[in-house]
Amino acid sequence: MPVTKFSVPEKYKYLEGFGTYHQSEAVPGANPVAANSPQVPPFRLSTERISGSSFTAPRATNLQTWIYRVHPSPEHGDFTPLSSQPSSLEEELHLTPNALRWHDFPITKGQDWISSQKVITKSGNPRKKEGLAYLMYAASESMAPNTVFYSSDGDYLVIPQAGTLDIQTELGNLLVRQNEIVVIPRGIRYRVDVVGGIARGYICELYQGHFQLPELGPIGSCSLANARDFQIPIAQFSGSISNGIASCEKENWTIVTKFAGKLFSCTQDHTPFDIAAWHGTYYPYKYDLGRFSVIGSISYDHPDPSIFTVLTAPSHREPGTAVCDFAIFPPRWLVMEDTYRPPYYHRNSMSEFAGVIINNQDEESVWNKGGGDGFKPFGATLNGAMVPHGMDKKTHEEARKSDLKPEKAGMEGFMVFLFESERMMGVSWWALEAARKFGGKVPIRAGL
Numbered sequence: 001m002p003v004t005k006f007s008v009p010e011k012y013k014y015l016e017g018f019g020t021y022h023q024s025e026a027v028p029g030a031n032p033v034a035a036n037s038p039q040v041p042p043f044r045l046s047t048e049r050i051s052g053s054s055f056t057a058p059r060a061t062n063l064q065t066w067i068y069r070v071h072p073s074p075e076h077g078d079f080t081p082l083s084s085q086p087s088s089l090e091e092e093l094h095l096t097p098n099a100l101r102w103h104d105f106p107i108t109k110g111q112d113w114i115s116s117q118k119v120i121t122k123s124g125n126p127r128k129k130e131g132l133a134y135l136m137y138a139a140s141e142s143m144a145p146n147t148v149f150y151s152s153d154g155d156y157l158v159i160p161q162a163g164t165l166d167i168q169t170e171l172g173n174l175l176v177r178q179n180e181i182v183v184i185p186r187g188i189r190y191r192v193d194v195v196g197g198i199a200r201g202y203i204c205e206l207y208q209g210h211f212q213l214p215e216l217g218p219i220g221s222c223s224l225a226n227a228r229d230f231q232i233p234i235a236q237f238s239g240s241i242s243n244g245i246a247s248c249e250k251e252n253w254t255i256v257t258k259f260a261g262k263l264f265s266c267t268q269d270h271t272p273f274d275i276a277a278w279h280g281t282y283y284p285y286k287y288d289l290g291r292f293s294v295i296g297s298i299s300y301d302h303p304d305p306s307i308f309t310v311l312t313a314p315s316h317r318e319p320g321t322a323v324c325d326f327a328i329f330p331p332r333w334l335v336m337e338d339t340y341r342p343p344y345y346h347r348n349s350m351s352e353f354a355g356v357i358i359n360n361q362d363e364e365s366v367w368n369k370g371g372g373d374g375f376k377p378f379g380a381t382l383n384g385a386m387v388p389h390g391m392d393k394k395t396h397e398e399a400r401k402s403d404l405k406p407e408k409a410g411m412e413g414f415m416v417f418l419f420e421s422e423r424m425m426g427v428s429w430w431a432l433e434a435a436r437k438f439g440g441k442v443p444i445r446a447g448l
């Protein structure tokens with residue numbers, strides 16, 4: 001079956017279908033019928049709405065969800081800045097025309113989902129709702145009890161490289177394992193428990209717009225990431241119903257938010273997981289990368305790598321450009337005749353940030369060459385705009401004289417992802433120091 005053989009079994013049930021209008025009730029009958037905002041909702045719940053787009057956005061991109069909860073969200077104390085701020089968020093970023101490679105990223109022990117996040121590279125500004133950032137996380141601890149987090153700045157596309165994230169969101173629970181991805185839209189509150197040792201991976205924080213499925217054009221109506229394979233949480237309710245009235249116990253909770261790049265926190269005297277039902281189009285979702293239906297050449301030449309796009313966040317600057325294209329390179333058959341099968345040498349207008357989720361390939365694999373060193377799990381590369389790259393000389397020569405038989409690229413145990421962006425990405429100092437720089441040139445200093 002075209003699904004990943006996960007070592008950690010699934011523990012939740014889900015709704016299925018990307019972009020679909022979904023509705024879910026943890027308490028049967030908690031979603032009002034027809035009316036979105038009746039005078040008194042069922043079980044005397046309060047109506048609340050969270051929007052991910054303007055009200056007048058076209059239907060295809062309009063994202064709104066109605067929620068029915070015990071305590072309205074404004075019932076909390078004032079937010080104040082956290083004493084400990086992520087240092088890399090405000091520091092100067094650096095642009096370089098050199099290719100960068102990270103064999104891995106430095107890890108500080110004892111961190112959780114919030115404290116372990118570090119910006120690798122960034123372009124744009126959440127205050128202007130422009131651009132995006134790529135981050136790494138490496139959490140050995142679950143978040144503190146009775147604590148939730150949300151980003152006011154951007155949608156989080158999370159790619160676990162190792163470990164499992166058990167995520168409790170306002171709209172329900174998701175278990176996210178290696179070879180799955182999860183998208184948590186801005187504003188949605190959640191907490192993350194770490195399961196089975198250190199959880200580490202990559203994050204794309206999208207300040208601008210939202211991810212959507214790519215158009216398929218002549219491919220037709222299916223393949224690549226199919227809409228039915230995206231999984232959406234089911235409502236979970238931490239309160240109770242007594243005499244037809246919903247309530248939840250008093251207990252202290254802390255809410256942490258990232259707002260314009262800084263962390264703030266506040267407290268409230270009730271759980272944020274007091275939503276009995278919801279319906280709408282704005283929700284978190286996860287996807288098993290093993291379900292991706294790969295398209296490729298069955299005659300000659302490489303199609304463009306855009307055929308590997310899972311999700312795209314269009315820029316609207318000009319047709320066909322993206323703030324971020326999220327693509328993957330899964331195991332697949334290569335059968336092209338009279339074709340140079342490794343990636344040809346190229347320079348692209350889009351910047352490319354690639355990371356390694358799984359690589360059990362032998363040392364002779366093309367993916368373990370290319371730059372002369374292995375492409376290791378939790379490693380990454382950044383090839384900025386017009387940075388030339390391709391195979392090393394030895395691999396290049398071998399590819400030109402190899403006997404072209406059908407071969408399985410990647411085999412089992414292989415998954416590399418690629419973020420492509422129209423933007424030039426600025427690299428934070430810590431990430432620059434962690435990278436092994438090719439070319440040895442001094443990076444250009446430039447605040448973004």
Ligand SMILES: [Fe+2]
Pocket residue numbers: 346352383389
């Ligand atoms: Fe490339």
